[in-house]
Amino acid sequence: MPDFDTSEKLPEKVEVLRQAVEAKITQLTEANRAHRRKIFDLYTIFEISRHLNGMLETESLLDSILLTAIGQIGVSGAAIAIEKNREEGRLTFVKAKGILSSRWEGISCDKGGVLCQFLLRRNQAILLKELEEKIGGQTGEVEKLKTVEAELVIPLSVKNRLEGILVLAGKISGLPFAENDTEFLSILANQLAVTVENARLYEMEKNSNLQLRETQNQLIRLEKLAALGELSATIAHEVNNPLGIIKNYLALISQELTPEDPNYPFYQVIKEEVDRIAKIVRQLLDFYRPKAEEIASVDLSRILDETVVLLEKQLASSNIEVVKNLPRHLPKIEASPAQLKQVFLNLLMNAREVMPEGGRLEVTTRSENGYVEAEVADSGEGIPPENLEKIFEPFFTTKREKGGTGLGLSVCLGIVSKTGGTIRARNRTPKGAAFIVRVPVKEKV
Numbered sequence: 001m002p003d004f005d006t007s008e009k010l011p012e013k014v015e016v017l018r019q020a021v022e023a024k025i026t027q028l029t030e031a032n033r034a035h036r037r038k039i040f041d042l043y044t045i046f047e048i049s050r051h052l053n054g055m056l057e058t059e060s061l062l063d064s065i066l067l068t069a070i071g072q073i074g075v076s077g078a079a080i081a082i083e084k085n086r087e088e089g090r091l092t093f094v095k096a097k098g099i100l101s102s103r104w105e106g107i108s109c110d111k112g113g114v115l116c117q118f119l120l121r122r123n124q125a126i127l128l129k130e131l132e133e134k135i136g137g138q139t140g141e142v143e144k145l146k147t148v149e150a151e152l153v154i155p156l157s158v159k160n161r162l163e164g165i166l167v168l169a170g171k172i173s174g175l176p177f178a179e180n181d182t183e184f185l186s187i188l189a190n191q192l193a194v195t196v197e198n199a200r201l202y203e204m205e206k207n208s209n210l211q212l213r214e215t216q217n218q219l220i221r222l223e224k225l226a227a228l229g230e231l232s233a234t235i236a237h238e239v240n241n242p243l244g245i246i247k248n249y250l251a252l253i254s255q256e257l258t259p260e261d262p263n264y265p266f267y268q269v270i271k272e273e274v275d276r277i278a279k280i281v282r283q284l285l286d287f288y289r290p291k292a293e294e295i296a297s298v299d300l301s302r303i304l305d306e307t308v309v310l311l312e313k314q315l316a317s318s319n320i321e322v323v324k325n326l327p328r329h330l331p332k333i334e335a336s337p338a339q340l341k342q343v344f345l346n347l348l349m350n351a352r353e354v355m356p357e358g359g360r361l362e363v364t365t366r367s368e369n370g371y372v373e374a375e376v377a378d379s380g381e382g383i384p385p386e387n388l389e390k391i392f393e394p395f396f397t398t399k400r401e402k403g404g405t406g407l408g409l410s411v412c413l414g415i416v417s418k419t420g421g422t423i424r425a426r427n428r429t430p431k432g433a434a435f436i437v438r439v440p441v442k443e444k445v
């Protein structure tokens with residue numbers, strides 16, 4: 001039998017074993033705690049996503065994202081960059097919360113640039129310091145993030161597209177970001193990217209719905225206009241002949257009358273009213289009679305400029321400052337130059353009429369994917385919101401006492417529609433109205 005005297009070593013062995021078991025328990029407890037934390041994080045992310053998924057308005061969604069990041073990670077501030085317009089190709093900082101530099105607003109970076117491309121590949125939260133080491137030398141865009149006082153940069157990407165960038169300032173506790181934090185944020189970021197995309201799709205749909213409604217409204221107005229056109233042509237012709245006769249006899253009477261005659265005031269009233277009828281009839285005829293106008297390839301800037309020149313004297317005498325922003329070399333459009341002048345003349349006259357005490361008139365042209373636009377903007381009283389829908393209707397006028405016929409804008413609408421374009425009005429801040437004529441550019445074939 002071998003010597004089995006281990007009595008002295010036994011307590012030592014037990015001690016070693018006890019320590020090993022203890023270490024294991026500590027390790028397992030640690031792992032357990034980490035798992036619990038992870039489960040908690042995932043649960044939080046799940047709850048946050050569920051909450052955010054229901055939010056469709058980008059504004060409130062971005063607010064919630066920033067507040068969530070600040071609250072969950074305990075940072076002193078956060079800012080978010082998204083693509084303001086689809087296909088813009090830039091991510092712009094649109095919102096920030098908490099203590100951040102006030103210079104974040106409008107800072108943007110190119111989606112095709114080094115920074116965005118790097119973030120897209122990385123697809124994980126990264127410390128600004130590390131970002132600087134990695135690509136600081138290749139692009140100035142990292143410097144921009146510094147002005148935002150960012151410490152942690154989190155890409156929001158979905159389907160291999162960068163939807164946005166979330167940046168966080170340092171932690172309120174002063175501690176560095178832990179691995180837990182970046183892991184949590186990276187998972188959250190993927191969820192956020194989806195909600196940001198959803199909100200954007202929703203807004204796009206809302207916008208196209210609005211556009212559709214606007215087009216429908218314009219169609220309805222046009223239909224009314226067409227009906228009016230036919231009717232008014234008949235009436236105008238019917239009225240025009242007797243009116244001619246009345247005018248002739250009035251002229252005869254005026255030869256007999258002196259201002260001292262007791263009937264002279266009556267004659268004057270009749271003459272004024274007849275002139276008024278004649279004016280309406282003329283406008284009605286202009287309105288319907290499709291002028292045998294040559295369609296030409298026209299430069300909208302030139303037409304608008306020429307029309308302003310026509311009115312320059314009158315504008316100057318009314319103390320109206322004219323600001324022209326009429327770039328040449330805009331794409332040409334196919335339209336009748338004389339009729340376009342008529343449109344601008346009506347808009348300019350209306351502008352002049354709302355600035356009797358003087359003001360500022362801005363005429364602008366611009367080109368925008370497939371369209372050219374002309375804008376006539378004044379600094380008058382603007383249009384009461386309840387009238388915005390009505391002003392293009394024939395005979396709608398708020399200037400009845402001053403001899404308004406309410407036909408000017410419906411004539412504009414008729415002409416612009418013939419070119420396949422649109423005309424709309426909006427109020428300006430702080431005051432004034434703007435009319436925007438938009439005409440499609442025809443591709444040369």
Ligand SMILES: Nc1ncnc2c1ncn2[C@@H]1O[C@H](COP(=O)(O)OP(=O)(O)O)[C@@H](O)[C@H]1O
Binds near residue numbers: 351
């Ligand atoms: N620049 C403007 N600012 C404010 N209101 C305007 C402007 N242009 C037109 N409007 C409103 O639209 C109405 C219709 O204009 P319009 O069709 O030209 O007829 P009229 O000038 O004869 O009243 C005007 O009576 C006025 O209420």
Ligand SMILES: [Mg+2]
Binds near residue numbers: 346349350
């Ligand atoms: Mg008018």
